[in-house]
Amino acid sequence: MIKYTNWRMDKLSLIIKQASALGITIILSVALAGCSFLPKDEGTLKPPLVKPAQENYSTEKVTRGSIVKSINASGTFESTDTDLAQFRGQGGRLGKIVVHPGDIVKKGDVLVQLVLDDLDVQLKEQQLTLERAKYTYQQAINADKQALRIAGLQLEIEQIKYEKLSKQFNSKQLTSHIDGEVVFKEDLKEGDMVEPYQTLVAVADPSKLRVAIRVDNANDIKEIDVGVPASVTLKDDEVMGKVVQTPSSSPETLNKDLADKYAKTLYIEVSKLPEGAEIGSMADVKIITQQRDHVIKIPRSGLRSYLGRNFVRILEEGKRLREIDVEPGIVGSTEVEIIKGLEEGQVIVLQ
Template sequence: MSIKGKPLAARALIAALLVAGTGCSLLPKEDEALKPPLVKPVKENYEIAEVKVGSATKAIKGVATVESTNVKNHEFTGTTGKIQEVLAVKNTAVKKGDPLIILDAGDSAIVLKEKQRDYEQAKYNLDQAKLTQDPNKMKIRIMELEIAQLRLNDAQKALEGKTMRAQMDGIVTFVENVKPGDTIQQNKTYVIISDPQSFQLTYSSGNTSDLLEVQVGVPVDITAKGKKLTGKVVQSPSNTPATDNKQLADKYAKTVYISVDNPIPEMTLGSTADINIVTRKKDNVLIIPQRALSQYLGRNYVKVLEGDSIKEVDVEKGLETADGVEIVKGLKEGQKLILQ
């Protein structure tokens, strides 16, 4: 189409239409937008454990101490005074009658001498009465001699009471921390002597709920000085003897006593041994690791992995042991669990 000879306005309109018809061919062509790349999600790695069938064994393991079953507590009774000398030494052997602690005799020695004098005087007076052949005088002198003898006996006991002596052969296993010049207290234990030939193992724990499951007569595996031994429980918190002694009752409530079947010479008073006491055992039960079990507000549950999905499953637990937890309801053998 020729635009020559057309009015100016018409020519401008025709030029505009021609440009529009070319469809922006005068502008640079834009690149086609790229699609975002496909990113495969990273699969999370979990620590997995399987539900297995096995045995659940609950046991008490610990270190027990060798203690004597024949022990004598030594106290001062019926006397007072200050300590003159302490002869007892811990972990040393003593014989019955050996002095342990000596008190200052004070006036006791003088009083004893006076009573010995009075006794000798009474004997002399009786001899003189016999020469008179006076029955009444002799009767009085005999009574005086008997009285002098009783008083002499009391004075001897008072002086002897100033010395604490060993009541049995054995080993000194305790000595109260006292020194010369200290005033003694009556009915207080100052020395303990133990028979080293008669002993047992004692195991104490603050976990009294576990100890209450220990029954008398159950076997005990013992390892002493690298040697395997056997024994049995002879007393536990479940069968403590009655006592009015609060300190002893508290000890009984948290202590298990064990006899040893074949003790070895290396088991001396104060030495230790490892013990293992099985309190409960269940066979052919479902077991899961402790780390697989979650607890929240009284709810017990696990996370079960099924393919790529995870679901929480409520479970009912049974026996809890150091090796795992028994599951009595909610799971089956072979399921995969996510550990915490």
Template structure:
């Protein structure tokens, strides 16, 4: 009996030793490490400080010098077939110079014949006067002279109506090059334009013409030198029956215009629309607009805070802040 108990004890011990020895064969479990603590990524902003200064809203453009005094030339009394145009663009003309002419058919012949008739009537009158003709015969001869002279003047007037002459000294700035000899010309049809090159003003025809008003002061730059200018005409100031050409540009008179400036020369202009001095200014890109609400993003203690603002003058690059931002505050651009 004791032998059985001893045997069982030995077997149990052997099994326990075998079990303990088997556990050593399994791989040891790794100790789990705690995850590292991640520091938040710092947010970087592009900022600019709100500054105090002056802001000016302007219109800039360019114009060309044109004549203050210019006039279209046309046939006023009659139309007809064009004989020829005797001037070209850029020609200098004097008052009374022949510019163009219509065909007169037999008018030159009729004038020559009437000159002879007048001469004949005068000879007859002188002959009668020298022969002591009676007063009635002499009166009839005088009437014949007057009639012949009146007919001659009528024919010369008709001739003059076929000739277009300049009524001013100047330079030809326009010729209707579509016209050719033989073309029919109507009464009051613009054919030639003559301008006085000594009286010039600056003409601006940019997209902002509606911003100009009579009497407005304009800075004019000619060859890098500044001059004072004043608006003397606008499209809206031209009367309905005025020169149509004046309705196409703003006219600017320049003080102390250099003598070497000629028609067609270019100049730069600057018109001040609005300005503010010693005010808060931020870049235009810093001002946001959402459904009519205007605001900026201000960097405060490292945080991005939205702040409503009231704005004043706006230019292409800057905005005036009337309320909502103080000088020196960091404004977030992006």
């Protein structure tokens, strides 16, 4: 029985050893099989070759020709003959402004009336008294000398009274001194106080017009002199004129408002009025301040400046850039003259 037991134990031990060996073999086989599913090492990938971008330049050739420096602005037609309605001796309470902007008036027409305080009635009464005195004097011509003398003195007295009342009445109203168009009316109501020399109405002659250009800064027109030609265009109708007054040539005046206006206004007279021109019409004005012919010139965008240095970049052989210092001359609206540094035909790079 002991022998049989030992035999069984030896058999079991052998089976265990064989099973262990088989297990290790399976594990190694699986491990090696797993490795066969991994991708093969292809080595380190090389970076793709990138072709550098070709830089594009905006270029222009240096040319020779004419260059013009001009001032382009908008101007307004206004009259050269204007009458300002003002009470110069004394003011008073406003009765009525009897005209409106756009009205056409004749010389002598009433524009403004102050409150009369029955002065018109008094003037009429005095006119009647004067006529009676004239009639009495005529009747006394055939009477004795004393009666004629008394009638004559009475006529003189009534004439003086009438003239004084008439002068007082006339001082209460303003009339136009010219034929023209009402271009301004002060915004006042009946009974408002009117100061001496306050402009209440302005009348302008519409047949005598010139162009006025107003600027905020007088330096914008400082290069313009009296006599410089100017073109004036109104609705495609272009006429020529010339500058007749600049801020530096304006007349002296004690009127502060007028002095301020002159300091920022340029006046142009035209040889003939363009079709449709009237007071207040807007026109395009071009004034040439400088002009040169047969000069080297480039687009303004080709000129570069830095810390007081003026230079351009030129493109050589279609690929090489080089900077060249230049001396600019007249600077127009789109082009600039180059006095020194460039030659016709060179290619410059624009900014």
